[in-house]
Amino acid sequence: xxxxxxxxxxxxxxxxxxxxxxxxxxxxxxxxxxxxxxxxxxxxxxxxxxxxxxxxxxxxxxxxxxxxxxxxxxxxxxxxxxxxxxxxxxxxxxxxxxxxxxxxxxxxxxxxxxxxxxxxxxxxxxxxxxxxxxxxxxxxxxxxxxxxxxxx
Numbered sequence: 681x682x683x684x685x686x687x688x689x690x691x692x693x694x695x696x697x698x699x700x701x702x703x704x705x706x707x708x709x710x711x712x713x714x715x716x717x718x719x720x721x722x723x724x725x726x727x728x729x730x731x732x733x734x735x736x737x738x739x740x741x742x743x744x745x746x747x748x749x750x751x752x753x754x755x756x757x758x759x760x761x762x763x764x765x766x767x768x769x770x771x772x773x774x775x776x777x778x779x780x781x782x783x784x785x786x787x788x789x790x791x792x793x794x795x796x797x798x799x800x801x802x803x804x805x806x807x808x809x810x811x812x813x814x815x816x817x818x819x820x821x822x823x824x825x826x827x828x829x830x831x832x
Contacts, residue, residue, distance in 0.1 A: 714756040714776040750827075754783040757817065761824075765799055768826035775817040785813040789827035797824060 700720040704711035750769070752759045756777030763770050769789070775781050785792075792805040792813045805825060807813055815823055 709756070709777055709779075714758065717776075749787065751786040752783065753786075754781045754817070756781055757783040760822070765826065768828050770795065770799060770824065770826045772822060772824045773815075773817070774822050775820060778819045780819060781817050783815045783817050783823070785815070785825075785827075787811055787827060788829060789813075790830055791828045793826050795824050795826050797822075799824075799826070801826075 700716070702711070702713070702716050704713075750759075750762065750771065752771070752773055754773075754775070757773055757775050759771060760774045761770075761772040769787075771785070773783055773785075775783070788811050790807075790810055792807060794802040794805055796802060805813060805815070813825070813827075815825070817823055
C-alpha cells in the first residue's frame, strides 16, 4: 500500500473505471502487451511542487525547462516502485517477459547498489558512465536497486 496516510481508504461511494482493449493476433509478448499495459495502467499525474527546491528535485519547473528524471528502458521492463530511503532513491523494476533483457537506467546518480526487497544493501553496481546503469534481467525477474548523487 501507499507510504502515506489514506483516510477512509475503503473506497466507498461512486467510482469510475476505464478499460483499454488492444486486439492482436498471436502471442501477447511480440504484440507489445507489456508496454501497452504499462501505458494504460495508470493515468499520468502532473502537479506543481511546493518545496523550497533545496532537495534538488524539480529544477527548471518555474522556467519551463524539462526537469531531470529517472529513465528506465528495456523491452518489457517496467518501473514498479520508486521511493526515497534516506539519501538513496530506491527503484524496483520488473521484466514482464519470457526472454532475458538488458534494463537501462539513466538519471543524475553517481552510485548504484543492489538491494533486497526490504532495502538491505547487497553490493555496489558498476556504472557504465555517471548516471548510466545497465542490468541484465532474467525472465520475470524483479530487481531492486538504490541510486545516489554522491559517494559515501
